[in-house]
Amino acid sequence: MSAHSPSPPQSPLHGWIPALVAVAGSLAAMAAVAALGVWAAGAADLPEGAFGPVLAAVLVLAVGGTVRLSGDAGGLAGTEGGLTAIPLTVTLTGALLLGWFFLRPLRRRTVVGAPGLAGWAARIAVLWLLAVLGLALAARRTFEVSLGDDLLGDLGELFGVTPVVGFAADVLPTVLISLVWLAGVLVVAVLVSRGAPLPPELMRFQAGARPAARATLGLLLAAVAVALVVALVVAATEGHTAETFAVILLGLPNVAWLGLTVGLGATWEGRVEGPFGLPMPQVLDEVLRTPDVSELNLGSLVDHDGGRWWWLLVGAAVLVAAAACFMAAASPARVPPWQQALRLAVALALAVLTIGPTARVSARIGLSVLGIGDLGEGLTGQVLLEPQLWGALGLALLWGLVAGFAGAWAVRGGRRRRR
Numbered sequence: 001m002s003a004h005s006p007s008p009p010q011s012p013l014h015g016w017i018p019a020l021v022a023v024a025g026s027l028a029a030m031a032a033v034a035a036l037g038v039w040a041a042g043a044a045d046l047p048e049g050a051f052g053p054v055l056a057a058v059l060v061l062a063v064g065g066t067v068r069l070s071g072d073a074g075g076l077a078g079t080e081g082g083l084t085a086i087p088l089t090v091t092l093t094g095a096l097l098l099g100w101f102f103l104r105p106l107r108r109r110t111v112v113g114a115p116g117l118a119g120w121a122a123r124i125a126v127l128w129l130l131a132v133l134g135l136a137l138a139a140r141r142t143f144e145v146s147l148g149d150d151l152l153g154d155l156g157e158l159f160g161v162t163p164v165v166g167f168a169a170d171v172l173p174t175v176l177i178s179l180v181w182l183a184g185v186l187v188v189a190v191l192v193s194r195g196a197p198l199p200p201e202l203m204r205f206q207a208g209a210r211p212a213a214r215a216t217l218g219l220l221l222a223a224v225a226v227a228l229v230v231a232l233v234v235a236a237t238e239g240h241t242a243e244t245f246a247v248i249l250l251g252l253p254n255v256a257w258l259g260l261t262v263g264l265g266a267t268w269e270g271r272v273e274g275p276f277g278l279p280m281p282q283v284l285d286e287v288l289r290t291p292d293v294s295e296l297n298l299g300s301l302v303d304h305d306g307g308r309w310w311w312l313l314v315g316a317a318v319l320v321a322a323a324a325c326f327m328a329a330a331s332p333a334r335v336p337p338w339q340q341a342l343r344l345a346v347a348l349a350l351a352v353l354t355i356g357p358t359a360r361v362s363a364r365i366g367l368s369v370l371g372i373g374d375l376g377e378g379l380t381g382q383v384l385l386e387p388q389l390w391g392a393l394g395l396a397l398l399w400g401l402v403a404g405f406a407g408a409w410a411v412r413g414g415r416r417r418r419r
Helices: 016-040 051-062 088-103 114-138 151-159 171-192 200-237 241-263 282-288 298-305 307-330 337-359 389-418
Strands: 067-073 077-085 140-144 164-169 268-273 294-296 361-369 381-387
Touching: 016 051, 016 088, 016 114, 016 241, 051 067, 051 088, 051 114, 051 140, 051 164, 088 114, 088 171, 088 241, 088 337, 114 164, 114 171, 171 200, 200 241, 200 307, 200 337, 241 268, 241 298, 241 307, 241 337, 268 282, 282 294, 282 298, 294 298, 298 307, 307 337, 307 389, 337 381, 337 389
Parallel strands: none
Antiparallel strands: 067 077, 067 164, 077 361, 140 164, 268 294, 268 381, 361 381
């Protein structure tokens, strides 16, 4: 065959099958983790046929979507509520796998141009949006609610009221937010990758940002690993095994990254009322179960449960210091310490800026009959947990600057001694 023979024509499916594998594989892993978590949380108590819609709703929440809670009983009764909570174990599983699938074919190439990279990302995005659209349409279900034997039940029996409550995903916001989520995952994957051939303009940016990005990602994953060890010890020694594994499979990063930010000195605000609550650790529920919005920080934890919570500060300091040294060791020796400190500060601030909206919790459901609101024990409740974000960002910048500068000098001193 001549060296100048034309290459065979590419199939119309070229690139689409790997993209389908990437999307399907990531969602399948997310669904498996979510299904186990929902089962551990009590899926056996769900009405027949409800498991699928509930699982779809969990996946919708995992990619940043929103789920509305609603209900009706003619003109006599109504329910209202909403749910904003991201099961970050499911989210993290999907993000890690999707990033790996995205980078895998790029490592097989010697050169990739901007059009090729954009085309590969676009194929994944199209299939991803179709899959999320299907999940959002499937995430809807209604249930009949028993009013019990108290005043609320008497009113319901008198007027023939049988409230129906349900949930449904907000389709358009879910699809749009999931696209932002996907873009963030792919950008982080490119930033931390070492082996993928990228266009020159991206290579120059990646070279400066990669050490800080890898160090910060390692910091977040290390916090989750520590939380996993603690959770397993709790499950083995203190009981509540099913509840603990539900937290592990659905919300372990929520707890880990909340603890990390509190260890850095950040303050969260929240309130818990009614039958709902924060399942792990129990002290969070106790601190926030007050008549008004309460503050959750190192001070409130220590005041409530003794000095053992200072380990959050120690753990955060160790993790940030390790990330700073890792970043300095991965950076070229010519990069000055002040620049490394600035890069780590920005990376840590971006991490906290991501943790704040993703780890926040807002859930409320209320029931009223004939205008008498919030009746019925077990039918009304609220959980609220959100960060004081600007203060947390300032602390992250300060920690990043100090640790980045100290880590850079420590690694530089080690390099000099080895000479």
